[in-house]
Amino acid sequence: MLGLDPDPAALWPVAVETARDLSGGPAELTAAAVERHCRAAIEAVGATVVAIKPQLACFERLGAPGWAALQATIDAAHDAGLLVLADGKRGDVPVTAKAYAQALVGSTPGPFGEVAGLGADAFTANPLLGRDALEPLVSAARTAGACCFCLVRTSNPGAADVQDLPAPDAPLYERLAALVHELGEVGDSGLADVGAVTGATRPEMLGRLRELMPHAIFLLPGVGAQGGDVAALGAAFEPHPAAALVTSSRSIVNAHEKRGGDPADAAAAAAEELRKSAWKLSGRG
Amino acid sequence: MLGLDPDPAALWPVAVETARDLSGGPAELTAAAVERHCRAAIEAVGATVVAIKPQLACFERLGAPGWAALQATIDAAHDAGLLVLADGKRGDVPVTAKAYAQALVGSTPGPFGEVAGLGADAFTANPLLGRDALEPLVSAARTAGACCFCLVRTSNPGAADVQDLPAPDAPLYERLAALVHELGEVGDSGLADVGAVTGATRPEMLGRLRELMPHAIFLLPGVGAQGGDVAALGAAFEPHPAAALVTSSRSIVNAHEKRGGDPADAAAAAAEELRKSAWKLSGRG
Numbered sequence: 001m002l003g004l005d006p007d008p009a010a011l012w013p014v015a016v017e018t019a020r021d022l023s024g025g026p027a028e029l030t031a032a033a034v035e036r037h038c039r040a041a042i043e044a045v046g047a048t049v050v051a052i053k054p055q056l057a058c059f060e061r062l063g064a065p066g067w068a069a070l071q072a073t074i075d076a077a078h079d080a081g082l083l084v085l086a087d088g089k090r091g092d093v094p095v096t097a098k099a100y101a102q103a104l105v106g107s108t109p110g111p112f113g114e115v116a117g118l119g120a121d122a123f124t125a126n127p128l129l130g131r132d133a134l135e136p137l138v139s140a141a142r143t144a145g146a147c148c149f150c151l152v153r154t155s156n157p158g159a160a161d162v163q164d165l166p167a168p169d170a171p172l173y174e175r176l177a178a179l180v181h182e183l184g185e186v187g188d189s190g191l192a193d194v195g196a197v198t199g200a201t202r203p204e205m206l207g208r209l210r211e212l213m214p215h216a217i218f219l220l221p222g223v224g225a226q227g228g229d230v231a232a233l234g235a236a237f238e239p240h241p242a243a244a245l246v247t248s249s250r251s252i253v254n255a256h257e258k259r260g261g262d263p264a265d266a267a268a269a270a271a272e273e274l275r276k277s278a279w280k281l282s283g284r285g
Numbered sequence: 286m287l288g289l290d291p292d293p294a295a296l297w298p299v300a301v302e303t304a305r306d307l308s309g310g311p312a313e314l315t316a317a318a319v320e321r322h323c324r325a326a327i328e329a330v331g332a333t334v335v336a337i338k339p340q341l342a343c344f345e346r347l348g349a350p351g352w353a354a355l356q357a358t359i360d361a362a363h364d365a366g367l368l369v370l371a372d373g374k375r376g377d378v379p380v381t382a383k384a385y386a387q388a389l390v391g392s393t394p395g396p397f398g399e400v401a402g403l404g405a406d407a408f409t410a411n412p413l414l415g416r417d418a419l420e421p422l423v424s425a426a427r428t429a430g431a432c433c434f435c436l437v438r439t440s441n442p443g444a445a446d447v448q449d450l451p452a453p454d455a456p457l458y459e460r461l462a463a464l465v466h467e468l469g470e471v472g473d474s475g476l477a478d479v480g481a482v483t484g485a486t487r488p489e490m491l492g493r494l495r496e497l498m499p500h501a502i503f504l505l506p507g508v509g510a511q512g513g514d515v516a517a518l519g520a521a522f523e524p525h526p527a528a529a530l531v532t533s534s535r536s537i538v539n540a541h542e543k544r545g546g547d548p549a550d551a552a553a554a555a556a557e558e559l560r561k562s563a564w565k566l567s568g569r570g
Contacts, residue, residue: 005381008395016396026398033396057377057384060345061393062400063356068349089377091411092342093441093511096290099342108346110293111301111318113311115347126376128413128436130443151413156378158415165460167452175450226378 003249091126101140155199155222200228224251288534386425440484440507485513509536
């Protein structure tokens with residue numbers, strides 16, 4: 001999966017150059033460049049990945065033009081036949097969780113007709129607020145035929161501060177894994193519609209997490225720039241070749257910084273290597 | 286504090302009527318009506334509250350026009366001399382947390398100059414990802430002279446599923462409270478720049494939370510529609526008259542549904558009652 005975390009200070013040069021002649025202030029021009037950058041990345045690696053994972057933070061920091069660039073990026077990915085996982089790690093009390101669900105995979109009724117949301121095929125959610133706060137997200141995802149990925153054990157070092165606390169006799173992330181298992185509905189594929197974000201940086205945890213969530217799709221961020229190694233992730237793929245999604249952002253989009261050459265060619269080559277490693281693990285390679 | 290969680294299906298009639306003649310699709314017209322609704326609510330209760338708390342979910346479900354309405358609402362509140370607490374409960378790994386901080390209280394450098402963020406005076410954050418994920422948010426808030434409110438014990442029933450788990454010998458929310466206390470820097474006022482979201486629906490927890498966070502400002506959502514009672518919140522105000530912020534959304538903005546009459550008049554009366562109750566508790570009334 002191609003992570004899109006566009007950093008306006010490190011966009012592909014072609015995206016910046018073609019945005020330069022447009023009219024608008026810094027927000028409009030930067031958002032236009034971000035959109036072009038994302039479109040170019042989708043074009044470069046679209047044949048190698050099954051989905052994109054736009055990082056909502058990177059778009060919303062550009063205000064309304066950034067949100068428009070996010071929508072355009074999602075639409076471009078759909079046009080290219082790719083799935084879209086909106087990575088916003090949203091979570092709030094039930095009435096607000098429902099509004100987030102409308103934004104991500106639903107629509108909002110109003111006095112001038114229905115307002116469409118982002119139209120994502122999947123999204124990430126934060127489970128700190130408990131089951132009642134997850135339910136509107138899971139339910140909206142189910143209605144839309146989408147997948148809700150709950151944070152279970154994230155890839156950052158600080159995850160240990162909260163997620164690893166013994167609560168009461170197993171780490172908190174095991175309780176979150178149980179919640180994911182309980183909330184998911186298993187389809188004909190044998191996979192559930194509630195997945196888990198399980199960082200690739202601590203692969204030794206994956207066996208136990210797979211025991212606790214036999215049907216969940218694992219989203220494995222942290223490969224590449226964050227230090228995760230695909231070859232160590234075998235346990236995540238065990239039940240089904242599609243039971244794990246490896247996602248990589250900076251190590252694909254910024255591959256030219258290490259490999260040299262054209263950013264699009266470097267990204268395509270890096271994505272192809274990642275695909276081969278993941279397919280080998282999943283028994284498809 | 287006036288919570289703004291605009292529901293397009295329950296906007297003040299004047300906001301819908303004056304948006305009807307504009308051009309645009311459902312998203313543009315609905316966002317215009319939401320903006321007018323929020324401006325009218327700020328005008329009606331601005332003299333009674335110190336701040337507004339826009340709920341980001343309710344704006345982003347309207348796409349880019351919704352984000353523009355959010356920015357316009359924030360600017361209108363600032364023009365009215367009010368503070369703005371952007372309620373988005375964001376949280377992610379450190380590199381992404383930095384992007385959220387740019388969106389909320391900072392700006393983003395790029396090839397066409399600096400892109401300004403929302404310019405909020407405070408925001409809410411989700412601490413599930415641990416200390417390293419909170420630090421970029423706290424640090425950006427400090428630079429901007431803003432306040433970061435971390436979720437400690439939320440107001441929904443499901444909060445018990447995760448936040449109340451014994452971890453390892455006290456509930457998880459006590460560990461989150463300790464994190465808030467550690468991260469905060471105490472200013473001349475005696476109040477820290479990291480606050481805590483402590484739902485008003487479980488007032489019996491507030492005494493212990495105040496012990497653990499003697500300098501934190503408590504944000505107390507859940508008064509009114511969610512069932513919280515202001516009179517029970519005394520412990521939150523103990524150290525300082527400004528040590529607690531009572532926030533109410535639907536019971537102010539939708540006050541006309543119960544009281545009848547003009548929505549603006551009903552909102553002003555409901556806000557005034559809430560202010561009196563809170564000031565009495567804080568020793569200012």
